[in-house]
Amino acid sequence: MHPLPTATPALTRRELARLLTRIENRQATSELSALYPFTGQAHVIGVTGAPGSGKSSLVNALTLYYRQQQRTVAILAVDPSSPFTGGAILGDRIRMRDLSGDPGVFIRSMATRGTLGGLAATTADAIRALDAAGFDLVIVETVGAGQSEVDIARMAHTTLVVEAPGMGDDVQAIKAGILEIADILVVNKADRPGADNTVRALQAMLELGHPAGWLPPILQTVATESRGIAVIADHIEAHRFYLRQSGALISRERAQLEAELFTRLRETLLNQLLTRLEAGALSAILDQLTMRHIDPDTAVQRLIDNT
Numbered sequence: 313m314h315p316l317p318t319a320t321p322a323l324t325r326r327e328l329a330r331l332l333t334r335i336e337n338r339q340a341t342s343e344l345s346a347l348y349p350f351t352g353q354a355h356v357i358g359v360t361g362a363p364g365s366g367k368s369s370l371v372n373a374l375t376l377y378y379r380q381q382q383r384t385v386a387i388l389a390v391d392p393s394s395p396f397t398g399g400a401i402l403g404d405r406i407r408m409r410d411l412s413g414d415p416g417v418f419i420r421s422m423a424t425r426g427t428l429g430g431l432a433a434t435t436a437d438a439i440r441a442l443d444a445a446g447f448d449l450v451i452v453e454t455v456g457a458g459q460s461e462v463d464i465a466r467m468a469h470t471t472l473v474v475e476a477p478g479m480g481d482d483v484q485a486i487k488a489g490i491l492e493i494a495d496i497l498v499v500n501k502a503d504r505p506g507a508d509n510t511v512r513a514l515q516a517m518l519e520l521g522h523p524a525g526w527l528p529p530i531l532q533t534v535a536t537e538s539r540g541i542a543v544i545a546d547h548i549e550a551h552r553f554y555l556r557q558s559g560a561l562i563s564r565e566r567a568q569l570e571a572e573l574f575t576r577l578r579e580t581l582l583n584q585l586l587t588r589l590e591a592g593a594l595s596a597i598l599d600q601l602t603m604r605h606i607d608p609d610t611a612v613q614r615l616i617d618n619t
């Protein structure tokens with residue numbers, strides 16, 4: 313592993329694993345505040361897209377490539393729908409076995425069922441722990457295209473949206489509006505028929521309008537054969553350079569921190585209010601709401617006055 317920042321106590325792999333468990337359980341407040349000054353070093357890459365499009369295979373191939381360049385990599389696999397031992401996560405473990413035993417690689421699946429508080433907050437904290445631990449790259453894989461994937465993708469500096477041919481001509485990612493968060497579009501399984509159609513569909517979507525600035529490239533890969541991986545890495549590097557040059561790195565981070573701050577503030581204030589309420593107050597207000605004796609805004613005011 314890359315040497316840890318000198319002021320942080322060096323973490324062994326086991327200690328890092330335990331810290332991540334405490335983060336999942338939301339029991340790492342003091343550790344997180346101690347390591348926060350040492351974050352902001354790693355380049356965070358988000359990898360998202362439809363189930364089975366080849367995200368894990370791509371992460372695997374990309375990590376092998378980075379290791380050849382002597383760069384260290386931490387991988388966080390986040391699946392909002394699967395339990396800890398679910399098929400997808402288990403599959404990831406098997407596919408990523410070529411990486412196990414390498415001290416420059418750290419792989420963690422995030423259990424999200426039963427996590428207290430938001431998945432996004434937990435993921436943000438886990439990324440920070442891996443960043444502070446000194447990994448050059450932190451890769452976050454998320455399945456699907458729901459709101460939590462979008463929230464997680466926003467934490468990445470560079471987001472890869474992975475498509476595969478034959479997953480519907482309408483291109484699944486677009487349906488969920490995930491194209492907006494793509495910095496690099498990857499058409500994986502380019503060895504399969506229909507890859508050119510998928511490229512064309514994505515091209516057409518991009519031409520409909522994308523924000524000024526960075527134009528997401530559309531790149532083809534065969535992840536299982538490590539084909540096209542170096543080109544992906546080059547574009548990630550180019551995007552990183554663009555973010556620094558344009559000032560977007562700072563503005564994105566600020567916007568992301570603002571959103572996170574509001575989320576945490578909302579959660580904290582709500583919890584404070586709920587713990588301060590007199591027993592039965594919430595239930596009484598709900599009764600009144602149900603019976604149409606008061607409206608929701610009045611209910612909010614009564615709850616605040618009650619505390």
Ligand SMILES: Nc1nc2c(ncn2[C@@H]2O[C@H](COP(=O)(O)OP(=O)(O)OP(=O)(O)O)[C@@H](O)[C@H]2O)c(=O)[nH]1
Nearest residue numbers: 363364365366367368369400455500501534535536
């Ligand atoms: N032909 C072909 N198969 C691929 C390629 N990349 C991945 N696969 C296969 O596609 C299947 C799914 O790959 P994964 O890497 O697990 O896909 P994923 O997107 O991580 O899947 P989930 O995490 O379950 O959403 C596996 O059987 C892979 O071997 C590719 O480039 N070409």
Ligand SMILES: [Mg+2]
Nearest residue numbers: 367368400404
């Ligand atoms: Mg996967």
